[in-house]
Amino acid sequence: MTLSGKTAIVTGSNSGIGLGIAQELARAGADVVLNSFTDRDEDHALAADMTQEHGVSVRYIKADLSSADACRALIAEAGACDILVNNAGIQHVAPVDQFPVEKWDAIIAINLSSAFHTTAAALPMMRAAGWGRIVNIASAHGLTASPYKSAYVAAKHGVVGLTKTVALETAEEAITCNAICPGYVLTPLVEAQIPDQMKAHGMDRDRVIREVMLARQPSKQFATVEQIGGTTVFLCSDAAAQITGTTISVDGGWTAL
Template identity: 45%
Template sequence: MNAPLVLPGPHATSLDLGGRTALVTGAAGGIGRACALRLAAAGAKVRAVDRDPEGLDTLAEAARGLAGTVEPQVLDLTDLDAAELSAAGTDVLVNNAGLQLVRPIEEFPPEAFHTVLTVMLEAPFRLIRGALPHMYGQGWGRIVNVSSVHGLRASAFKSAYVAAKHGLEGLSKTAALEGAPHGVTSNCVNPAYVRTPLVEKQLVDQAAAHGIPEERVLSEVLLRDSAVKRLIEPAEVAEAVAYLCSPQASFITGTSLALDGGWTAH
Protein backbone atom coordinates (compact mmCIF):
# COMPACT_ATOMS: atom_id res chain seq x y z
CA MET A 1 0.00 0.00 0.00
CA ASN A 2 1.26 3.52 -0.69
CA ALA A 3 2.55 5.65 2.20
CA PRO A 4 -0.02 7.65 4.19
CA LEU A 5 -0.47 11.26 3.14
CA VAL A 6 0.56 13.85 5.71
CA LEU A 7 -2.19 16.44 5.74
CA PRO A 8 -1.24 20.12 6.15
CA GLY A 9 -3.52 20.75 9.12
CA PRO A 10 -6.03 18.80 11.24
CA HIS A 11 -9.05 21.10 10.96
CA ALA A 12 -9.04 23.26 7.84
CA THR A 13 -12.79 24.00 7.96
CA SER A 14 -14.03 26.53 10.50
CA LEU A 15 -16.77 24.66 12.34
CA ASP A 16 -18.45 25.16 15.71
CA LEU A 17 -20.88 22.43 16.73
CA GLY A 18 -21.00 23.34 20.40
CA GLY A 19 -24.36 22.29 21.82
CA ARG A 20 -25.09 20.05 18.83
CA THR A 21 -25.58 16.30 18.90
CA ALA A 22 -24.11 14.26 16.05
CA LEU A 23 -24.58 10.58 15.26
CA VAL A 24 -21.99 8.71 13.22
CA THR A 25 -22.53 5.10 12.17
CA GLY A 26 -19.66 2.71 11.59
CA ALA A 27 -17.69 4.90 13.98
CA ALA A 28 -15.26 2.33 15.38
CA GLY A 29 -12.80 2.59 12.50
CA GLY A 30 -11.90 4.07 9.14
CA ILE A 31 -13.98 6.96 7.83
CA GLY A 32 -16.47 6.77 10.69
CA ARG A 33 -13.77 7.09 13.32
CA ALA A 34 -12.26 10.08 11.53
CA CYS A 35 -15.68 11.74 11.26
CA ALA A 36 -16.51 11.14 14.93
CA LEU A 37 -13.21 12.69 16.03
CA ARG A 38 -13.58 15.63 13.63
CA LEU A 39 -17.10 16.46 14.81
CA ALA A 40 -16.09 16.07 18.46
CA ALA A 41 -13.16 18.43 17.81
CA ALA A 42 -15.77 20.94 16.60
CA GLY A 43 -17.56 20.68 19.94
CA ALA A 44 -20.32 18.20 19.14
CA LYS A 45 -21.59 15.51 21.45
CA VAL A 46 -21.06 12.53 19.16
CA ARG A 47 -23.07 9.35 19.43
CA ALA A 48 -20.62 6.84 18.00
CA VAL A 49 -22.57 3.83 16.70
CA ASP A 50 -20.95 0.54 15.79
CA ARG A 51 -21.21 -3.16 16.54
CA ASP A 52 -17.54 -3.26 17.63
CA PRO A 53 -17.32 -2.40 21.35
CA GLU A 54 -13.52 -2.58 21.50
CA GLY A 55 -13.18 -0.19 18.57
CA LEU A 56 -15.63 2.21 20.18
CA ASP A 57 -13.69 2.15 23.43
CA THR A 58 -10.50 2.99 21.54
CA LEU A 59 -12.33 5.84 19.79
CA ALA A 60 -13.62 7.26 23.08
CA GLU A 61 -10.11 7.19 24.49
CA ALA A 62 -8.77 9.03 21.44
CA ALA A 63 -11.46 11.71 21.83
CA ARG A 64 -10.41 12.70 25.34
CA GLY A 65 -9.38 16.34 25.50
CA LEU A 66 -11.40 17.40 22.47
CA ALA A 67 -13.91 20.24 22.67
CA GLY A 68 -16.82 17.82 22.39
CA THR A 69 -17.44 14.27 23.55
CA VAL A 70 -17.79 10.81 22.09
CA GLU A 71 -20.43 8.52 23.56
CA PRO A 72 -20.03 4.90 22.38
CA GLN A 73 -23.23 3.10 21.44
CA VAL A 74 -22.99 -0.57 20.51
CA LEU A 75 -25.63 -1.27 17.88
CA ASP A 76 -26.12 -3.67 14.99
CA LEU A 77 -27.82 -1.69 12.24
CA THR A 78 -29.71 -4.73 11.03
CA ASP A 79 -31.90 -3.99 14.08
CA LEU A 80 -33.77 -1.32 12.16
CA ASP A 81 -36.15 -0.29 14.95
CA ALA A 82 -33.20 0.30 17.30
CA ALA A 83 -31.40 2.24 14.57
CA GLU A 84 -34.33 4.60 14.13
CA LEU A 85 -34.67 5.15 17.88
CA SER A 86 -30.95 5.92 18.20
CA ALA A 87 -31.30 8.92 15.88
CA ALA A 88 -33.89 10.77 17.96
CA GLY A 89 -32.66 14.23 18.96
CA THR A 90 -29.84 14.24 16.42
CA ASP A 91 -28.71 17.54 14.85
CA VAL A 92 -26.06 16.05 12.55
CA LEU A 93 -26.39 12.57 11.07
CA VAL A 94 -23.52 10.87 9.28
CA ASN A 95 -24.59 7.63 7.61
CA ASN A 96 -21.27 5.88 7.14
CA ALA A 97 -21.52 2.20 8.10
CA GLY A 98 -20.82 -0.21 5.28
CA LEU A 99 -19.65 -3.67 4.34
CA GLN A 100 -18.34 -5.22 1.18
CA LEU A 101 -18.27 -8.57 -0.58
CA VAL A 102 -16.61 -9.04 -3.96
CA ARG A 103 -18.23 -11.82 -6.02
CA PRO A 104 -19.70 -12.28 -9.51
CA ILE A 105 -23.48 -11.93 -9.49
CA GLU A 106 -24.07 -15.63 -10.19
CA GLU A 107 -21.95 -16.50 -7.13
CA PHE A 108 -23.18 -13.69 -4.84
CA PRO A 109 -24.98 -15.13 -1.79
CA PRO A 110 -28.54 -13.74 -1.67
CA GLU A 111 -28.40 -13.44 2.10
CA ALA A 112 -25.25 -11.29 1.82
CA PHE A 113 -26.95 -9.07 -0.77
CA HIS A 114 -29.85 -8.61 1.62
CA THR A 115 -27.56 -7.74 4.55
CA VAL A 116 -25.60 -5.17 2.53
CA LEU A 117 -28.77 -3.39 1.45
CA THR A 118 -30.19 -3.52 4.98
CA VAL A 119 -27.11 -1.91 6.55
CA MET A 120 -26.26 0.51 3.77
CA LEU A 121 -29.67 1.64 2.49
CA GLU A 122 -32.55 0.63 4.73
CA ALA A 123 -30.75 1.57 7.95
CA PRO A 124 -29.87 5.08 6.64
CA PHE A 125 -33.55 5.52 5.74
CA ARG A 126 -34.57 4.57 9.26
CA LEU A 127 -31.90 6.79 10.82
CA ILE A 128 -32.98 9.77 8.72
CA ARG A 129 -36.60 9.02 9.63
CA GLY A 130 -35.66 9.03 13.30
CA ALA A 131 -33.63 12.24 13.09
CA LEU A 132 -35.93 14.45 11.02
CA PRO A 133 -38.61 15.30 13.62
CA HIS A 134 -36.03 16.98 15.85
CA MET A 135 -34.26 18.65 12.92
CA TYR A 136 -37.55 19.96 11.54
CA GLY A 137 -38.64 21.13 14.97
CA GLN A 138 -35.60 23.36 15.40
CA GLY A 139 -35.32 24.44 11.76
CA TRP A 140 -31.77 23.12 11.32
CA GLY A 141 -30.14 19.82 10.51
CA ARG A 142 -27.31 18.30 8.54
CA ILE A 143 -27.45 14.84 6.94
CA VAL A 144 -24.26 13.61 5.35
CA ASN A 145 -24.35 10.23 3.63
CA VAL A 146 -20.98 8.62 3.06
CA SER A 147 -21.57 7.23 -0.39
CA SER A 148 -18.76 6.29 -2.75
CA VAL A 149 -17.54 6.75 -6.27
CA HIS A 150 -19.58 3.55 -6.65
CA GLY A 151 -22.67 5.64 -6.01
CA LEU A 152 -21.84 7.34 -9.33
CA ARG A 153 -20.11 4.55 -11.23
CA ALA A 154 -20.42 0.76 -11.22
CA SER A 155 -17.67 -1.84 -10.94
CA ALA A 156 -17.83 -5.53 -11.70
CA PHE A 157 -18.27 -8.03 -8.85
CA LYS A 158 -19.82 -5.49 -6.43
CA SER A 159 -23.52 -5.82 -7.17
CA ALA A 160 -24.77 -5.31 -3.61
CA TYR A 161 -22.42 -2.45 -2.75
CA VAL A 162 -23.09 -0.58 -6.00
CA ALA A 163 -26.84 -1.10 -5.69
CA ALA A 164 -26.84 0.14 -2.08
CA LYS A 165 -24.76 3.23 -2.86
CA HIS A 166 -26.88 4.14 -5.89
CA GLY A 167 -29.95 3.80 -3.69
CA LEU A 168 -28.35 5.96 -1.00
CA GLU A 169 -27.80 8.70 -3.59
CA GLY A 170 -31.51 8.76 -4.37
CA LEU A 171 -32.49 8.68 -0.71
CA SER A 172 -30.16 11.60 0.00
CA LYS A 173 -31.64 13.70 -2.81
CA THR A 174 -35.18 12.99 -1.65
CA ALA A 175 -34.27 14.00 1.90
CA ALA A 176 -32.74 17.19 0.50
CA LEU A 177 -35.94 18.15 -1.33
CA GLU A 178 -38.15 17.42 1.65
CA GLY A 179 -35.79 18.99 4.18
CA ALA A 180 -35.06 22.27 2.39
CA PRO A 181 -38.14 24.13 3.71
CA HIS A 182 -37.12 23.09 7.24
CA GLY A 183 -33.48 24.20 7.18
CA VAL A 184 -32.19 20.65 6.74
CA THR A 185 -29.57 19.79 4.13
CA SER A 186 -28.76 16.32 2.85
CA ASN A 187 -25.69 15.52 0.80
CA CYS A 188 -23.42 12.66 -0.17
CA VAL A 189 -19.67 12.52 -0.10
CA ASN A 190 -18.24 10.18 -2.70
CA PRO A 191 -14.68 9.04 -2.05
CA ALA A 192 -12.74 6.68 -4.22
CA TYR A 193 -10.78 3.99 -2.38
CA VAL A 194 -9.98 5.10 1.16
CA ARG A 195 -7.19 3.74 3.32
CA THR A 196 -9.45 1.68 5.61
CA PRO A 197 -9.63 -1.94 6.78
CA LEU A 198 -12.65 -2.40 4.46
CA VAL A 199 -10.49 -1.61 1.44
CA GLU A 200 -7.47 -3.56 2.65
CA LYS A 201 -9.62 -6.66 3.15
CA GLN A 202 -10.72 -6.46 -0.49
CA LEU A 203 -7.28 -7.24 -1.84
CA VAL A 204 -7.58 -11.02 -1.57
CA ASP A 205 -11.12 -11.11 -3.00
CA GLN A 206 -10.21 -8.73 -5.83
CA ALA A 207 -7.15 -10.80 -6.70
CA ALA A 208 -9.30 -13.93 -6.96
CA ALA A 209 -12.08 -12.21 -8.91
CA HIS A 210 -9.68 -10.69 -11.45
CA GLY A 211 -7.25 -13.61 -11.57
CA ILE A 212 -4.17 -11.57 -10.67
CA PRO A 213 -1.67 -11.65 -7.78
CA GLU A 214 -2.71 -9.71 -4.67
CA GLU A 215 0.22 -7.29 -4.97
CA ARG A 216 -1.10 -6.08 -8.35
CA VAL A 217 -4.62 -5.28 -7.13
CA LEU A 218 -3.88 -1.77 -5.85
CA SER A 219 -2.38 -0.42 -9.07
CA GLU A 220 -4.31 -2.48 -11.62
CA VAL A 221 -7.77 -2.54 -10.03
CA LEU A 222 -8.28 -0.07 -7.20
CA LEU A 223 -6.35 2.87 -8.66
CA ARG A 224 -6.83 2.05 -12.33
CA ASP A 225 -9.51 4.68 -12.98
CA SER A 226 -8.17 7.36 -10.63
CA ALA A 227 -6.06 10.16 -12.11
CA VAL A 228 -4.48 10.69 -8.68
CA LYS A 229 -2.65 7.45 -7.97
CA ARG A 230 -3.05 7.11 -4.23
CA LEU A 231 -5.64 6.12 -1.66
CA ILE A 232 -7.55 8.93 -0.01
CA GLU A 233 -7.11 9.25 3.75
CA PRO A 234 -10.04 9.01 6.21
CA ALA A 235 -9.21 12.48 7.58
CA GLU A 236 -9.71 13.97 4.11
CA VAL A 237 -13.21 12.50 3.92
CA ALA A 238 -13.96 13.73 7.46
CA GLU A 239 -12.95 17.25 6.45
CA ALA A 240 -15.43 17.15 3.57
CA VAL A 241 -18.12 16.01 6.02
CA ALA A 242 -17.19 18.90 8.31
CA TYR A 243 -17.47 21.37 5.45
CA LEU A 244 -20.99 20.19 4.63
CA CYS A 245 -21.96 20.88 8.25
CA SER A 246 -20.49 24.39 8.21
CA PRO A 247 -22.39 27.68 7.70
CA GLN A 248 -20.51 28.17 4.44
CA ALA A 249 -22.27 25.07 3.03
CA SER A 250 -25.82 26.00 4.00
CA PHE A 251 -26.84 26.41 0.33
CA ILE A 252 -25.41 23.02 -0.66
CA THR A 253 -28.00 20.26 -0.61
CA GLY A 254 -29.03 17.34 -2.77
CA THR A 255 -25.56 17.03 -4.22
CA SER A 256 -22.76 14.47 -4.36
CA LEU A 257 -19.28 15.70 -3.49
CA ALA A 258 -16.84 13.53 -5.44
CA LEU A 259 -13.53 12.89 -3.68
CA ASP A 260 -12.45 10.52 -6.39
CA GLY A 261 -9.09 11.71 -7.68
CA GLY A 262 -10.58 12.33 -11.11
CA TRP A 263 -12.29 8.93 -11.49
CA THR A 264 -15.58 10.40 -12.71
CA ALA A 265 -13.79 12.81 -15.07
CA HIS A 266 -13.43 9.96 -17.57
Protein backbone atom coordinates in the same frame (compact mmCIF):
# COMPACT_ATOMS: atom_id res chain seq x y z
CA MET B 1 -16.23 26.14 11.03
CA THR B 2 -17.29 25.64 14.63
CA LEU B 3 -19.91 23.00 15.39
CA SER B 4 -19.97 23.72 19.11
CA GLY B 5 -23.29 22.85 20.71
CA LYS B 6 -24.23 20.38 17.97
CA THR B 7 -24.63 16.63 18.47
CA ALA B 8 -23.43 14.38 15.66
CA ILE B 9 -24.28 10.70 15.24
CA VAL B 10 -21.92 8.79 12.96
CA THR B 11 -22.88 5.21 12.12
CA GLY B 12 -20.18 2.60 11.67
CA SER B 13 -17.62 4.83 13.35
CA ASN B 14 -15.30 2.77 15.53
CA SER B 15 -12.78 2.48 12.66
CA GLY B 16 -11.95 3.58 9.13
CA ILE B 17 -13.87 6.34 7.35
CA GLY B 18 -16.50 6.63 10.08
CA LEU B 19 -13.89 7.18 12.77
CA GLY B 20 -12.09 9.72 10.61
CA ILE B 21 -15.34 11.64 10.18
CA ALA B 22 -16.12 11.45 13.90
CA GLN B 23 -12.65 12.77 14.76
CA GLU B 24 -13.02 15.78 12.45
CA LEU B 25 -16.51 16.59 13.76
CA ALA B 26 -15.21 16.43 17.32
CA ARG B 27 -12.24 18.60 16.35
CA ALA B 28 -14.77 21.15 15.03
CA GLY B 29 -16.48 21.20 18.43
CA ALA B 30 -19.42 18.82 17.98
CA ASP B 31 -20.43 16.29 20.59
CA VAL B 32 -20.27 12.88 18.94
CA VAL B 33 -22.04 9.54 19.20
CA LEU B 34 -19.91 6.69 17.90
CA ASN B 35 -21.58 3.49 16.74
CA SER B 36 -20.94 -0.04 15.57
CA PHE B 37 -22.43 -3.50 16.12
CA THR B 38 -19.89 -4.49 18.79
CA ASP B 39 -19.88 -3.58 22.47
CA ARG B 40 -16.27 -3.99 23.54
CA ASP B 41 -14.23 -2.23 26.19
CA GLU B 42 -12.10 -0.71 23.43
CA ASP B 43 -15.18 0.83 21.80
CA HIS B 44 -15.98 2.76 24.96
CA ALA B 45 -12.29 3.51 25.54
CA LEU B 46 -12.15 5.06 22.07
CA ALA B 47 -14.98 7.40 23.02
CA ALA B 48 -13.24 8.31 26.28
CA ASP B 49 -9.97 9.04 24.44
CA MET B 50 -11.77 11.30 21.96
CA THR B 51 -13.51 13.13 24.81
CA GLN B 52 -10.16 13.87 26.40
CA GLU B 53 -8.46 14.82 23.12
CA HIS B 54 -11.12 17.21 21.81
CA GLY B 55 -12.83 18.45 24.98
CA VAL B 56 -16.29 17.46 23.78
CA SER B 57 -18.72 14.73 24.82
CA VAL B 58 -18.15 11.48 22.93
CA ARG B 59 -20.27 8.39 23.61
CA TYR B 60 -20.39 4.95 22.08
CA ILE B 61 -23.75 3.27 21.42
CA LYS B 62 -24.02 -0.26 20.11
CA ALA B 63 -26.57 -0.83 17.35
CA ASP B 64 -26.87 -3.55 14.73
CA LEU B 65 -27.84 -1.50 11.70
CA SER B 66 -29.17 -4.51 9.83
CA SER B 67 -32.20 -4.11 12.14
CA ALA B 68 -34.73 -1.35 11.44
CA ASP B 69 -35.68 -1.17 15.11
CA ALA B 70 -32.04 -0.90 16.18
CA CYS B 71 -31.45 1.96 13.72
CA ARG B 72 -34.30 3.96 15.16
CA ALA B 73 -33.36 3.03 18.73
CA LEU B 74 -29.85 4.40 18.15
CA ILE B 75 -31.24 7.85 17.40
CA ALA B 76 -33.64 7.69 20.34
CA GLU B 77 -30.91 6.61 22.77
CA ALA B 78 -28.64 9.41 21.59
CA GLY B 79 -31.35 11.85 22.66
CA ALA B 80 -30.34 14.55 20.18
CA CYS B 81 -29.26 14.58 16.56
CA ASP B 82 -28.25 17.81 14.85
CA ILE B 83 -25.87 16.07 12.46
CA LEU B 84 -26.45 12.58 11.10
CA VAL B 85 -23.72 10.83 9.14
CA ASN B 86 -24.88 7.56 7.59
CA ASN B 87 -21.59 5.77 7.05
CA ALA B 88 -22.10 2.12 8.04
CA GLY B 89 -21.49 -0.33 5.22
CA ILE B 90 -20.35 -3.80 4.25
CA GLN B 91 -19.23 -5.36 0.97
CA HIS B 92 -19.32 -8.70 -0.85
CA VAL B 93 -18.04 -9.50 -4.33
CA ALA B 94 -19.61 -12.18 -6.56
CA PRO B 95 -21.30 -12.51 -9.96
CA VAL B 96 -25.02 -11.74 -9.94
CA ASP B 97 -26.06 -15.34 -10.61
CA GLN B 98 -23.85 -16.58 -7.78
CA PHE B 99 -24.49 -13.76 -5.31
CA PRO B 100 -25.61 -15.23 -1.96
CA VAL B 101 -29.12 -14.05 -1.11
CA GLU B 102 -28.21 -13.49 2.53
CA LYS B 103 -25.31 -11.25 1.49
CA TRP B 104 -27.59 -9.23 -0.81
CA ASP B 105 -30.11 -8.76 2.00
CA ALA B 106 -27.44 -7.76 4.52
CA ILE B 107 -25.80 -5.22 2.18
CA ILE B 108 -29.11 -3.59 1.26
CA ALA B 109 -30.12 -3.48 4.94
CA ILE B 110 -26.88 -2.00 6.28
CA ASN B 111 -25.78 0.17 3.35
CA LEU B 112 -29.18 1.55 2.31
CA SER B 113 -32.12 0.76 4.57
CA SER B 114 -30.27 1.86 7.71
CA ALA B 115 -29.92 5.36 6.24
CA PHE B 116 -33.68 5.50 5.68
CA HIS B 117 -34.46 4.43 9.25
CA THR B 118 -31.96 6.72 10.98
CA THR B 119 -33.01 9.67 8.83
CA ALA B 120 -36.69 9.08 9.53
CA ALA B 121 -35.96 9.00 13.26
CA ALA B 122 -33.62 12.01 13.23
CA LEU B 123 -35.69 14.45 11.16
CA PRO B 124 -38.21 15.23 13.94
CA MET B 125 -35.30 16.12 16.24
CA MET B 126 -33.77 18.38 13.60
CA ARG B 127 -37.09 20.07 12.94
CA ALA B 128 -37.62 20.67 16.64
CA ALA B 129 -34.16 22.24 16.85
CA GLY B 130 -34.72 24.29 13.67
CA TRP B 131 -31.46 23.06 12.12
CA GLY B 132 -29.97 19.87 10.77
CA ARG B 133 -27.36 18.30 8.54
CA ILE B 134 -27.57 14.82 7.00
CA VAL B 135 -24.46 13.53 5.27
CA ASN B 136 -24.71 10.15 3.58
CA ILE B 137 -21.47 8.37 2.75
CA ALA B 138 -22.19 6.90 -0.65
CA SER B 139 -19.32 5.94 -2.97
CA ALA B 140 -17.99 6.41 -6.46
CA HIS B 141 -20.13 3.29 -6.91
CA GLY B 142 -23.16 5.46 -6.17
CA LEU B 143 -22.46 7.18 -9.50
CA THR B 144 -20.90 4.43 -11.58
CA ALA B 145 -20.57 0.65 -11.47
CA SER B 146 -18.11 -2.22 -11.36
CA PRO B 147 -18.75 -5.89 -12.09
CA TYR B 148 -19.38 -8.36 -9.27
CA LYS B 149 -20.56 -5.69 -6.83
CA SER B 150 -24.28 -5.73 -7.63
CA ALA B 151 -25.57 -5.29 -4.08
CA TYR B 152 -23.08 -2.60 -3.14
CA VAL B 153 -23.62 -0.63 -6.35
CA ALA B 154 -27.40 -0.93 -6.04
CA ALA B 155 -27.32 0.18 -2.40
CA LYS B 156 -25.03 3.15 -3.03
CA HIS B 157 -27.11 4.29 -6.02
CA GLY B 158 -30.08 4.04 -3.66
CA VAL B 159 -28.31 6.20 -1.09
CA VAL B 160 -27.83 8.91 -3.71
CA GLY B 161 -31.53 8.74 -4.59
CA LEU B 162 -32.56 8.85 -0.94
CA THR B 163 -30.29 11.87 -0.46
CA LYS B 164 -32.05 13.80 -3.23
CA THR B 165 -35.50 12.93 -1.93
CA VAL B 166 -34.76 13.99 1.65
CA ALA B 167 -33.21 17.21 0.37
CA LEU B 168 -36.37 18.07 -1.55
CA GLU B 169 -38.59 17.29 1.43
CA THR B 170 -36.53 19.62 3.66
CA ALA B 171 -35.65 22.27 1.08
CA GLU B 172 -37.56 25.09 2.81
CA GLU B 173 -36.12 24.27 6.22
CA ALA B 174 -32.68 24.86 7.72
CA ILE B 175 -31.87 21.20 7.04
CA THR B 176 -29.65 19.91 4.27
CA CYS B 177 -28.98 16.42 2.97
CA ASN B 178 -25.99 15.57 0.80
CA ALA B 179 -23.91 12.57 -0.17
CA ILE B 180 -20.15 12.21 -0.24
CA CYS B 181 -18.89 9.76 -2.85
CA PRO B 182 -15.39 8.58 -1.99
CA GLY B 183 -13.18 6.58 -4.29
CA TYR B 184 -10.56 4.37 -2.69
CA VAL B 185 -9.73 5.60 0.80
CA LEU B 186 -6.67 4.49 2.74
CA THR B 187 -8.20 2.82 5.78
CA PRO B 188 -6.63 0.13 7.98
CA LEU B 189 -8.75 -2.43 6.10
CA VAL B 190 -7.39 -1.30 2.73
CA GLU B 191 -3.84 -1.05 4.09
CA ALA B 192 -4.07 -4.68 5.22
CA GLN B 193 -4.96 -5.76 1.66
CA ILE B 194 -1.80 -4.33 0.09
CA PRO B 195 0.62 -7.17 1.03
CA ASP B 196 -1.79 -9.80 -0.34
CA GLN B 197 -2.17 -7.85 -3.58
CA MET B 198 1.63 -7.57 -3.84
CA LYS B 199 1.97 -11.35 -3.57
CA ALA B 200 -0.92 -12.08 -5.94
CA HIS B 201 0.41 -9.80 -8.69
CA GLY B 202 4.15 -10.11 -8.07
CA MET B 203 4.52 -6.34 -7.75
CA ASP B 204 6.14 -3.99 -5.28
CA ARG B 205 3.98 -1.80 -3.05
CA ASP B 206 4.01 1.34 -5.20
CA ARG B 207 3.25 -0.53 -8.42
CA VAL B 208 0.41 -2.61 -6.97
CA ILE B 209 -1.19 0.55 -5.54
CA ARG B 210 -0.94 2.45 -8.85
CA GLU B 211 -1.73 -0.32 -11.31
CA VAL B 212 -4.11 -2.58 -9.38
CA MET B 213 -5.76 -0.90 -6.42
CA LEU B 214 -5.96 2.59 -7.94
CA ALA B 215 -6.39 1.50 -11.55
CA ARG B 216 -9.64 3.52 -11.80
CA GLN B 217 -8.49 6.48 -9.68
CA PRO B 218 -6.68 8.91 -12.03
CA SER B 219 -4.84 10.75 -9.26
CA LYS B 220 -3.13 7.45 -8.32
CA GLN B 221 -3.45 8.52 -4.72
CA PHE B 222 -5.75 7.25 -2.01
CA ALA B 223 -8.15 9.69 -0.41
CA THR B 224 -7.66 9.92 3.35
CA VAL B 225 -10.16 9.57 6.16
CA GLU B 226 -9.20 13.10 7.23
CA GLN B 227 -10.24 14.42 3.81
CA ILE B 228 -13.61 12.68 4.03
CA GLY B 229 -13.99 14.09 7.54
CA GLY B 230 -13.08 17.58 6.39
CA THR B 231 -15.62 17.40 3.57
CA THR B 232 -18.25 16.36 6.11
CA VAL B 233 -17.40 19.29 8.38
CA PHE B 234 -17.70 21.66 5.41
CA LEU B 235 -21.16 20.30 4.55
CA CYS B 236 -22.19 20.95 8.15
CA SER B 237 -20.95 24.54 8.09
CA ASP B 238 -22.82 27.75 7.29
CA ALA B 239 -20.84 27.98 4.05
CA ALA B 240 -22.75 24.93 2.81
CA ALA B 241 -26.22 26.06 3.89
CA GLN B 242 -27.42 26.20 0.26
CA ILE B 243 -25.77 22.95 -0.76
CA THR B 244 -28.40 20.23 -0.59
CA GLY B 245 -29.49 17.22 -2.61
CA THR B 246 -26.17 16.77 -4.33
CA THR B 247 -23.10 14.54 -4.36
CA ILE B 248 -19.52 15.54 -3.69
CA SER B 249 -16.96 13.17 -5.21
CA VAL B 250 -13.71 12.66 -3.31
CA ASP B 251 -12.34 10.15 -5.77
CA GLY B 252 -9.20 11.48 -7.41
CA GLY B 253 -11.05 11.96 -10.69
CA TRP B 254 -12.60 8.46 -10.91
CA THR B 255 -16.07 9.66 -11.96
CA ALA B 256 -14.62 12.22 -14.38
CA LEU B 257 -13.63 9.41 -16.73
